[in-house]
Amino acid sequence: MIDENGYRPNVGIIIVNKEGKLFWGKRLYQDAWQFPQGGMRENETPQQAVFRELKEEVGLEPSDVRVLGRTQDWLTYDLPKHLIRHYSEPVCIGQKQIWFLLGLLSEEDKIDLNRHDTPEFEGWNWVDYWLPVQKVVSFKQAVYHQALTELETHLEKFWSKNLTS
Numbered sequence: 001m002i003d004e005n006g007y008r009p010n011v012g013i014i015i016v017n018k019e020g021k022l023f024w025g026k027r028l029y030q031d032a033w034q035f036p037q038g039g040m041r042e043n044e045t046p047q048q049a050v051f052r053e054l055k056e057e058v059g060l061e062p063s064d065v066r067v068l069g070r071t072q073d074w075l076t077y078d079l080p081k082h083l084i085r086h087y088s089e090p091v092c093i094g095q096k097q098i099w100f101l102l103g104l105l106s107e108e109d110k111i112d113l114n115r116h117d118t119p120e121f122e123g124w125n126w127v128d129y130w131l132p133v134q135k136v137v138s139f140k141q142a143v144y145h146q147a148l149t150e151l152e153t154h155l156e157k158f159w160s161k162n163l164t165s
Helices: 046-058 131-135 138-160
Strands: 007-016 022-027 037-039 065-070 075-078 094-104 121-127
Touching: 007 046, 007 138, 022 046, 022 131, 037 046, 046 065, 046 094, 065 138, 075 138, 094 138, 121 131, 131 138
Parallel strands: 007 094
Antiparallel strands: 007 022, 007 037, 022 121, 065 094, 075 094
8 A cells, every 4th residue: 555645654663661661673584673663554543553563573462562652643754766666556665654652561571573474573672762763774764763752752651650550
């Protein structure tokens, strides 16, 4: 599904643990790290997509997390020219994303990267909040900065409330 401007609708997932560290996944067979993300299906809401992708990529259920916040608008990034598949119709020039900040309620041993038939990640770490902006591939850095900046205000909710309430 590609919109009229050439962008694929997508959701991005930022998972924060009780210590304020973020889930950072190592892409399968690559020396690349990123947050979980995935395309939306036709007639799927961003929230439906985020919970489907959370289960597929990280193995977590909606009950394992609390939605702390989401970006208000779509954030976009363009693909580098060498990654654009000009032979496919319609041509996808990048992604437009709604980003979600999810607080991990369960223990981290619930994380299962092999829950789906085609895993996205082969490893993961907990990292400091701003590290992903510097470490993700360059064409995603601006959108990571935008998402983390907008969602940072929601962290206080996670730390100040009882996690079981």
